Amino acid sequence: MTTFRLRSSLTVLAAWSLGASAHHAFDPLLDAEGEQTFAVIDGSVRVFRIVNPHGALIVNVTDESGATTPWLIELNPATQLAREGWTNDMVDAEDRVTVAVALSRQHNRGRLRALLVHPDDAEAPARLLVSYGIRGDTPVMRRLQERLPGCGILNEEYGRTACFLVDAAALRDLEQEFAGPMGYVMDNPE
Amino acid sequence: MDKRFRLFPASVAVLAVVSCAQDQSQPVSNSAAGAVGFSGVYAPAPFVARPEVFEPQRYPFTDAGREKHAAFDVLVDNPRIQDDCARETMPGVLWLGAPMEITQHEDRVVLRFERGGVTRSVPIDGTPAASDEPHSELGHSIAHWDGETLTIETAHLLGGTIINNQGYPLSRDARLTERYWREPGELDLQLEVRIDDPVNYTEPFTLGRVWVWAPEEQVREWECVDLGSRETEIDIDELARQLEQLE
Numbered sequence: 001m002t003t004f005r006l007r008s009s010l011t012v013l014a015a016w017s018l019g020a021s022a023h024h025a026f027d028p029l030l031d032a033e034g035e036q037t038f039a040v041i042d043g044s045v046r047v048f049r050i051v052n053p054h055g056a057l058i059v060n061v062t063d064e065s066g067a068t069t070p071w072l073i074e075l076n077p078a079t080q081l082a083r084e085g086w087t088n089d090m091v092d093a094e095d096r097v098t099v100a101v102a103l104s105r106q107h108n109r110g111r112l113r114a115l116l117v118h119p120d121d122a123e124a125p126a127r128l129l130v131s132y133g134i135r136g137d138t139p140v141m142r143r144l145q146e147r148l149p150g151c152g153i154l155n156e157e158y159g160r161t162a163c164f165l166v167d168a169a170a171l172r173d174l175e176q177e178f179a180g181p182m183g184y185v186m187d188n189p190e
Numbered sequence: 191m192d193k194r195f196r197l198f199p200a201s202v203a204v205l206a207v208v209s210c211a212q213d214q215s216q217p218v219s220n221s222a223a224g225a226v227g228f229s230g231v232y233a234p235a236p237f238v239a240r241p242e243v244f245e246p247q248r249y250p251f252t253d254a255g256r257e258k259h260a261a262f263d264v265l266v267d268n269p270r271i272q273d274d275c276a277r278e279t280m281p282g283v284l285w286l287g288a289p290m291e292i293t294q295h296e297d298r299v300v301l302r303f304e305r306g307g308v309t310r311s312v313p314i315d316g317t318p319a320a321s322d323e324p325h326s327e328l329g330h331s332i333a334h335w336d337g338e339t340l341t342i343e344t345a346h347l348l349g350g351t352i353i354n355n356q357g358y359p360l361s362r363d364a365r366l367t368e369r370y371w372r373e374p375g376e377l378d379l380q381l382e383v384r385i386d387d388p389v390n391y392t393e394p395f396t397l398g399r400v401w402v403w404a405p406e407e408q409v410r411e412w413e414c415v416d417l418g419s420r421e422t423e424i425d426i427d428e429l430a431r432q433l434e435q436l437e
Contacts, residue, residue, distance in 0.1 A: 049433045051415040053274050053305075058430045070426040074417065079288060079304055079410040088437075106423060 040181035048091040114185035232401030255390030262357025275414040278306035307412030361389035377403035
């Protein structure tokens with residue numbers, strides 16, 4: 001696995017590459033070895049809409065200098081998301097989020113791998129929504145299912161997306177066990 | 191009816207009809223339509239975003255076909271890289287990972303695909319296309335029953351590729367023969383498509399897939415929102431403003 005930093009910024013936490021998937025209808029950013037690259041960003045939700053052919057999450061990411069860059073993160077089609085129970089109000093504007101993104105060739109655009117929606121109330125659990133590259137009976141999905149309770153809001157029989165509740169202690173444990181930014185949703189954590 | 195909203199880069203949403211085949215005849219019950227009844231909803235298998243497509247071990251390219259395959263660049267030749275709402279085409283729509291509904295009528299069979307809001311209304315024992323009929327994304331199709339197998343023959347396509355995102359070329363002169371059948375005791379639908387395209391291939395060959403019987407599913411309405419080209423930088427702030435206006 002190759003690991004590299006996209007930029008020296010606090011906002012783009014990390015980027016690295018994993019095995020590529022050849023059949024998705026977007027243009028993945030590949031590294032020199034032809035493997036797909038991922039980034040983890042922290043930011044504030046500008047808008048979230050489940051639309052076809054790709055749901056859209058736009059997150060404002062602010063760097064150390066105070067400059068804000070919007071990121072476009074795409075999801076599955078609205079028809080499928082709705083079938084699984086996703087709604088437009090699952091993620092609200094101004095929500096603070098940490099997002100693992102499968103990068104496209106455009107900077108600040110990609111597909112959603114995992115979305116951690118931080119709670120307004122520090123006592124409440126965060127919601128971890130996982131999607132691209134994790135679906136089905138995968139090691140990452142099994143890892144999360146073994147450690148975290150479900151949100152109970154998605155029909156996970158389709159095996160495409162899932163929602164977990166993560167309280168502060170569980171998040172700390174995951175971060176210790178699986179190193180790297182959102183290492184717990186990566187196939188090969190650092 | 192499919193709806194299409196173009197959010198980007200235009201500042202005003204545009205509603206356009208992608209396909210709107212209207213069926214005047216009433217659906218018939220399975221027992222009354224042909225030797226078997228295929229009416230119902232079918233879907234990919236669970237846990238599968240992209241269904242498995244059974245492809246030939248080796249595509250029998252002509253020199254021209256091999257050249258086109260080698261030159262295929264998904265960023266240039268896949269219209270969905272530039273336009274999320276590019277129309278689905280035959281036979282690419284057959285391999286997609288969303289549900290499909292078949293409705294049998296006495297004089298036609300209607301195949302409605304969720305992805306892209308594509309509707310194919312195919313006459314049974316219809317008339318082949320006239321030579322001067324315009325080519326189109328879905329082509330001109332006619333159907334007939336061979337015992338318990340539904341056969342659909344299609345010509346007058348625009349050409350392009352056999353499978354979206356993959357560079358196996360298809361010419362405007364290609365002819366497709368779809369065969370749908372059920373294995374004994376099963377409700378899943380087997381699909382085999384024969385590709386006859388002398389421009390790109392030295393001999394006909396077949397691809398296939400399984401449509402899983404899914405009576406609990408429905409084909410949902412498809413409203414398309416173009417999020418902008420994947421090849422060039424887009425104004426994400428402007429896109430956000432337009433998405434915010436959607437309910």
